[in-house]
Amino acid sequence: MNFFERQAQARRNTTRLVVLFALAVVGIVVAVDLGVLLVFGGEPVLLAMSTLLALGVIGIGSLYRVASLRGGGxxxxxxxxxxxxxxxxxxxxxxxxxxxxxxxxxxxxxxxxxxxxxxxxxxxxxxxxxxxxxxxxxxxxxxxxxxxxxxxxxxxxxxxxxHILNGDMRLNIRLIGVLFGILMLGLIGRKILQHGGRVRGRGAMPVLVGALIALLVGYVGLFFGRMIKAGVSRSREVLADASAVQFTRxxxxxxxxxxxxxxxxxxxxxxxxxxxxxxxxxxxxxxxxxxxxxxxxxxxxxxxxxxxxxxxxxxxxxxxxxxxxxxxNGLDEDLRLGLAGPEHGGLPQASSRLGITPPMVAAQVADPKNDDYRRADAIVSTLPGVVRALAAQRDAAAPLLLGLLLDEDSEIADKQRSEIVARLGVQAASEARRLRDEHLHALHPMLRLPLAALAFPTLRLRPRPELATFLDTVHAMVHTDGRVSLFEYCLGRLLEVQLRETLDPSRYARFGRRKPGGVRQEFATLLAVVAQAGNPANPDEARRAYLAGMQRVLPRDHLPYAPPAEGVLALDAVWGPLDALDPLAKQVAVEAITDAVSHDGRVSVAEAELLRTICGVLHCPLPPMLER
Incomplete structure (x- = not known):
C-alpha cells in the first residue's frame, strides 16, 4: 500500500472503531441492566434509569478524556x-x-x-x-x-x-478516549467500594450493591476494551515493522x-x-x-x-x-561497529535537472527509503554550522525563518521588513535581514525546507500569544505584494499550517471526503499559478503545463488556462477545499501538480522543492530525494 491507501485504511479503521465502541456500549448496558434485574427486580423505570445512567457515564467519560487530550501528544x-x-x-x-x-x-x-x-x-x-x-x-x-x-x-x-506518517496516531488518541469511557463504570465502582466504610444509614446497602455491580460491569468493559485495542493495533504494528525496514533498508x-x-x-x-x-x-x-x-x-x-x-x-x-x-551498552556497540555517524553523499547541484514522473512522486509520499535517509544526512552535514545552531536557539529561530521569507526584490523586501517592524520590532527585522544577507541568500535550494523543519521545535516553544504574532507576521510578509515568489508564498503557508496545528491539534485531525469533481475551480487556479510560475516568459509552455495537470485530474472537463490576476494570492482560497480531498483523490492531486511542474520531463532542484512545499501544505509529505 502507498500513503494514500494507508490513509484510506486508517479512515476505515476509525469507522471500525466507532462500530466496536457501539457494540461495547451495548454489551455494558446489557450487563448493567442484568445486574439491576437480578438484584432489584424488573421495574421498567429502574431499568430505564440504569440504562440512561450507564450511557451517560460512558459518554461523559469518553468526552472528558478526549477533551483532556486536545493538546496532542x-x-x-x-x-x-x-x-x-x-x-x-x-x-x-x-x-x-x-x-x-x-x-x-x-x-x-x-x-x-x-x-x-x-x-x-x-x-x-x-x-x-x-x-x-x-x-x-x-x-x-x-x-x-x-x-x-x-x-x-x-x-x-x-x-x-x-505511525506518524500513516495516520495511526490520531486513531490511537481517539482509542484512549473511547476506552476511558468504557472503563468509567468500573473505576467508579472501585472508588466507592474503597471508601465504602464511610457510607452510613439505610441507604448504604443499595449504594454498595450498585458499586459492586459497577465494578463487575467494569470487568466487562475491560474485556471489550482489550479486545478493541488488540483488534485495531496488532495489524498496525506489523505494518509499522515493515515500513521501518523499507525506510532504513x-x-x-x-x-x-x-x-x-x-x-x-x-x-x-x-x-x-x-x-x-x-x-x-x-x-x-x-x-x-x-x-x-x-x-x-x-x-x-x-x-x-x-x-x-x-x-x-x-x-x-x-x-x-x-x-x-x-x-x-549502546554507545560502546556504536564505537565497536563503526556506527558513530552514518556516511553521507553530496547534494545535487542547484542547476541540476531531475527526471521524475507523477506516479513516481505519488509513490514516495510519506514513504521514505534508505536513499532519503542518506540524503537527509547529507543535508544536515551541508547546513552551515552557525545556521543550524541558530535554529536551536529560542530567540533566533523566528528571525531565521523570517529571513527565509524575505524576497530577493529589494522593493518587496523593504515592505516585508516594515511588516516585521510593525509586529515584532526593529531588532527582529534587522536580525532577519542580517541572516538573509549573511547566511540565507546563497543557501542551496534543498536546505530551506529542512532548515525550517529543524527550527520548528524551537519556535513552537514560544508562548501562544508570541506564536500568534509570529503567524500574523508571516501572513503579512507573504501578502505584501502579489509578486512574492510562489516558493516564498508556499513556504509561508506551510509554516502557518504547521504552527496552527500545534496550537489546536485536535481541530485538524480529520480525513477528507471530497472528490476532484467538487473542487474543479480550485484545481484550475492552483495548476494555473504553478504553470505560470514555472514559465513566466513563455505563455504557450505555461498553457501546456496547465493542460498536462488538468488532463491528469479532470480529463473530461475543459477549463481554459486563465492565470488569476492576483497571482499567488489567489491560492488562499484553494488550500482548504483541496486539503479536504479524499485520501485516494489526493494521490491524483499530487500526480496532477507533478505533471504541471514536470510537463517537459525534467525539473530543476528549485522546482522539486516547490513541489515538496505544495505537497507539504496539502499534508502529503515528500522525502528530499524525488529522483530515483
Whole structure:
C-alpha cells in the first residue's frame, strides 16, 4: 500500500472503531441492566434509569478524556513520565537520539517532533503520539537509549515514524478516549467500594450493591476494551515493522532491538507507570505483558522471524545467557561497529535537472527509503554550522525563518521588513535581514525546507500569544505584494499550517471526503499559478503545463488556462477545499501538480522543492530525494 491507501485504511479503521465502541456500549448496558434485574427486580423505570445512567457515564467519560487530550501528544508523554530532550543537549545518548530523529524528519519531509525520554524506565520501548505530524511527540525509554546501538535506535524510531506518517496516531488518541469511557463504570465502582466504610444509614446497602455491580460491569468493559485495542493495533504494528525496514533498508537494526527486548530481563515492560495499560496499544513493544486474544502486538519471536526467518527460539535463549553476564551498552556497540555517524553523499547541484514522473512522486509520499535517509544526512552535514545552531536557539529561530521569507526584490523586501517592524520590532527585522544577507541568500535550494523543519521545535516553544504574532507576521510578509515568489508564498503557508496545528491539534485531525469533481475551480487556479510560475516568459509552455495537470485530474472537463490576476494570492482560497480531498483523490492531486511542474520531463532542484512545499501544505509529505 502507498500513503494514500494507508490513509484510506486508517479512515476505515476509525469507522471500525466507532462500530466496536457501539457494540461495547451495548454489551455494558446489557450487563448493567442484568445486574439491576437480578438484584432489584424488573421495574421498567429502574431499568430505564440504569440504562440512561450507564450511557451517560460512558459518554461523559469518553468526552472528558478526549477533551483532556486536545493538546496532542505532549500530555500523553508527560503522563507517562517523559522529560523533554533539549535542542542543544550535550548528553551523548540524548544527542544521538536527537540526531536520529532530526534526520528521519528531514528524510520523510515532516517537522521535527518533540522528543521525550522516560528516564525511569529500564525496559526498551517507545511510542509516537499526536493528531498530526505538526504536533507529534516521540518518546523513548532510558533503557532504549542505554541498550540499543545507533542502527537499533534508528529502527525503533523508524517504526514510530510509520505511525506518524500513516495516520495511526490520531486513531490511537481517539482509542484512549473511547476506552476511558468504557472503563468509567468500573473505576467508579472501585472508588466507592474503597471508601465504602464511610457510607452510613439505610441507604448504604443499595449504594454498595450498585458499586459492586459497577465494578463487575467494569470487568466487562475491560474485556471489550482489550479486545478493541488488540483488534485495531496488532495489524498496525506489523505494518509499522515493515515500513521501518523499507525506510532504513536494513533489517538488522529493528531485529536487534526486538532481540534485546526478548533477551534482557526488563524486556519492554513499563514498570514505573500504573497507567501503562491506557497507552499499551501505542507502544513499540508489549509494555504490560498481555497475551493471546488481548495482545496488542504480534508475538516477539514472530516479529523477529519476519525480519530474520532463520532466527530460532534457541538463539534467543543464548542471547539471554550472554546478556545476563554482560548487559549490552549502546554507545560502546556504536564505537565497536563503526556506527558513530552514518556516511553521507553530496547534494545535487542547484542547476541540476531531475527526471521524475507523477506516479513516481505519488509513490514516495510519506514513504521514505534508505536513499532519503542518506540524503537527509547529507543535508544536515551541508547546513552551515552557525545556521543550524541558530535554529536551536529560542530567540533566533523566528528571525531565521523570517529571513527565509524575505524576497530577493529589494522593493518587496523593504515592505516585508516594515511588516516585521510593525509586529515584532526593529531588532527582529534587522536580525532577519542580517541572516538573509549573511547566511540565507546563497543557501542551496534543498536546505530551506529542512532548515525550517529543524527550527520548528524551537519556535513552537514560544508562548501562544508570541506564536500568534509570529503567524500574523508571516501572513503579512507573504501578502505584501502579489509578486512574492510562489516558493516564498508556499513556504509561508506551510509554516502557518504547521504552527496552527500545534496550537489546536485536535481541530485538524480529520480525513477528507471530497472528490476532484467538487473542487474543479480550485484545481484550475492552483495548476494555473504553478504553470505560470514555472514559465513566466513563455505563455504557450505555461498553457501546456496547465493542460498536462488538468488532463491528469479532470480529463473530461475543459477549463481554459486563465492565470488569476492576483497571482499567488489567489491560492488562499484553494488550500482548504483541496486539503479536504479524499485520501485516494489526493494521490491524483499530487500526480496532477507533478505533471504541471514536470510537463517537459525534467525539473530543476528549485522546482522539486516547490513541489515538496505544495505537497507539504496539502499534508502529503515528500522525502528530499524525488529522483530515483
Amino acid at each position: 505532549e500530555p500523553i508523554a508527560q503522563q507517562m513520565g517523559g522529560v523533554p530532550v533539549p535542542e542543544d543537549t550535550t548528553d551523548l545518548h540524548l544527542r544521538r537520539l536527537r540526531n536520529v530523529v532530526e534526520e528521519m524528519s528531514i528524510a520523510s519531509g515532516v517537522p521535527v517532533p518533540k522528543i521525550y525520554v522516560m528516564e525511569h524506565e529500564a525496559g526498551i520501548n517507545a511510542f509516537a503520539a499526536g493528531y498530526s505530524p505538526s504536533d507529534a511527540v516521540i518518546a523513548v525509554t532510558r533503557g532504549a537509549l542505554d541498550r540499543l546501538n545507533r542502527d537499533e535506535l534508528q529502527g525503533v524510531v523508524a517504526h514510530e515514524y510509520s 536494513q533489517t538488522s537494526g529493528l531485529a536487534g532491538a526486538l532481540k534485546k527486548i526478548g533477551g534482557l530481563h526488563d524486556g519492554a515492560r513499563l514498570a514505573e507507570r500504573a497507567d501503562a495499560e491506557e497507552v499499551s496499544h501505542m507502544l513499540f513493544g508489549d509494555g504490560i505483558g498481555l497475551r493471546g486474544l488481548f495482545s496488542t502486538h504480534p508475538p516477539l519471536l514472530q516479529r523477529i522471524q519476519a525480519l530474520e526467518p532463520s532466527f530460532k527460539a534457541e538463539s534467543l535463549e543464548r542471547l539471554k545467557a550472554q546478556w545476563l553476564a554482560v548487559p549490552p
